[in-house]
Amino acid sequence: MKKMVIDEAFLGELEAIQSLLRNNVAGAFGGNRRSKSFGSSCEFADYREYVPGDDVTKIDWNVYMRFEELYEKLYYDERQMHTRIYIDASRSMAHGADDEKAEAAIKIAAAFAYLSICEMDKVSIYAIVGSELVDVASGIVGKDSYLNCVNKLNEIEFDTDAHISDAIMPSNVGYGDGLSIIISDFLTDDDYEAAIGKLSESKRDVLCIQVLSREELNPQIRGKMHLFDSENNAKYYRKKIDHDVVHAYKEALAYVTDRIRTFCESRGARYALIPAYKTMPEVFFGSMADMEVIK
């Protein structure tokens, strides 16, 4: 990535999202994450500003004496969750205007990572490159670590093909210890199904995020076209594209997204379709909320 997708402005945006979602992220992380995050172990993790409704017994009165502001002490849970984020680094993700899909994928990954960090979870981010998982940033714990690692997302190269199942299946996906997020355009036949199946069998909470560009959602091209596949030049589609063809395309797209959603539901996974051109607040307070990924 030549462009700095993760920058100060974006991090500020994340802070705002996190702040607004603070009391409502439980849904995103299994419904019991809060109790697990604020467990009763003795290992101090961080401070957090007191919010009415928090346990008053955890207020650090020494800090209050010094700063005259209420802060709550946080402790690591006994069983720390591990959020694993898989980013499809295929060429198709970087194709289109301003690399909008790749940019959106990175931002969504960074956002979920940050939200997980805030929940005191451990976060690992992988790029799916060909049939392998490339470790972008693994074992991130705490904000400092996050801030140190998050810039690595800018370095992901979206210039290969990607096989989701081939990459995830052989990897250590963990077992019952948190959320697995796959961010891809899922413009493939069934490359993702084995991976989702394995993650579900491993008792992971699975979230599939399909990122599609504006052109993919609503094609503008018309006339006699010879369309080449960005990942494989040998594949092409040749037709005179008119209103009826575009209509058929939209029906096919609906069929594909519905099939992914249905498959995800059958495996206890959740699915979200995110238009790449939307901003992060729109994604989290709009699309995610609408699809009940965020409650």
Add this chain to the structure above:
Amino acid sequence: MSFVNPLGLLGLIGVPIIIIIYILRNKFNEQTVTSTYIWELSERFFKRRNPLSAIAGIISLILQLLLVVTISLAIAKPRFIVPDSAGEYCFVIDSSASMGMGGIQGTRFDRAKAEIGKVIDEASLGSTFTLAYASDETTVVYERLTDKVLAREMLDSLECASSTGSFPDAVAVAQSYFNDNPSFLVYLFTDKSVGEHNNVEIVNVSLQNEQNYAISNVASTHMGSELSVSADVISYASDARLEVLLYVDGSNNYRDKQTVEVKAGEPLAVSLSYRTDSYESYRVVITNADALPSDNEFVGYNHKYEDSYNILIVSDTPFFLQAALDVLTDAKVDTVSTKDYTGADEYGLCIFHSYTPEVLPDTAVWLINSNRNVDDSGFGARGVIELDNPIEIVKSDSTASTAQKLLSGVEGRDIAIGEYVKYSGMYTKFTTLFSCDSNPVIFAGVNGLGNREVVIGFDLHKADIALSTDFVVLLGNLLNYACPNVVERAYYSAGEDAEINITSRTKNVKAVSPSGEELYIDTSLDTATFKLNEVGTYTVNLTYAGEEKTYKIYSGIPTDESNPTESEDSFSLMGEQQFERTDGEFDPIVIIFILLALIFTADWMVYCYEKYQLR
């Protein structure tokens, strides 16, 4: 089928050009997309909902080809021959003043023009149109014109005249065309009731219940200090209550008012008066609004107030002359004896009685019993002819206007003379009024100095004319001739010729019409005339004896025009009507342009549909 501009078909070259461009441009465009997966999958969902979609790609091509073909045809102007459809039309439009009657919906003349336009529009191409404009004389506006547009334009430019209509003249014009081609379709557009008519279609453009009031027979007297004006007012359509006002000297305040009840079609006399020592003009107005306002007004001008001449009598026995002039004129009359005469240039008229000056004064002169030659007199004296017995002089039977005018009211009988001066070598411009033994004894004309001259070739004391009733009348006529009022009549009907009396002292005569049109008058004749084409006040500006003078003449609507329904003129064309037609043409240019507009609109809609709606 033929083409007016066959070169327009060269536009069809655009057809193969468009097809070639379409073929060249219609190749597949290559583009890389994220994935062809969905596109390939879309084949399973693809179905044609609109059969026209199959040809959607070439609709634009088809429309563009149609556009090129249609534009080419529009330029080439195809014409189709339609057998026996064209005719020859002759329109006679009555342009008399009454045709100006109307309201906000337009005048009768406007309606006539609209009716003619309708016939022109509906006539087949190839038809010819002739338009005759019938006012006091008939003018052919265009003859056998085939261009409909030009015919309409020239028709539209016509305006109604203010004079009377002249059907006999129009009939003669129409008859000439009818003689040429008995299939001529002659139309007369008029508001008059046409009596006998033949081979003509009468189109009456008058409307029912058009109210018109009129004022006529206006007369005025100024006795003592009172101006009295009498007039007839009439309402033609229905009984009415009319308000009649008198204005004097251009004042906006009326000086007298009469409100009268008039019965339809019955003129009613009204009298108005105003006390004034003098006046220059008065105006009588019916204030009620009607369809023809211009006959609701009369303006009278008092020119005598301005016209005055000084007269010098050079005579040793001026008794008869003085007595007659006292009766005939208010002008100042001076008398000198022949031995005291020194000159008369400051006088408007110099009367020499039994005396011939050495030099003629540069003014109008009467030479009575002049038996000597004098330069520039225009004649030569050949001595006195003494008669054994008095014989009657003979009145001229000339029909020349000057003779008619000068002998107006003169019976000319029983006037005997005992001697007379024989004259010869008279200018041709002299008009003989009386003669004796074929020798002119009373004649008038313009002398070598350009002044009016009256010659009486006998001594008044040696003739019994001075005792006859004709004497005063003849002298009055001669006086009017020698010292004419520049403008003798201040009221005319529109269409008449106004007369301006020209003397050597009259220069630079110019008339200005009510609409401001300037008419420069030819002053080479004794009497200059100009035609009064408009209703209203004409202003005549001239220089008289070095002094700028202005006279006004009122041109009113001819009385007959106020109620044209009373006219019963006939309009009969001699001959037998035939109905032969020539081959006409059908010009589909309007249809082509409609088609062009439809195709263009359709192409534009296809373009927008492709460019905006689908995207």
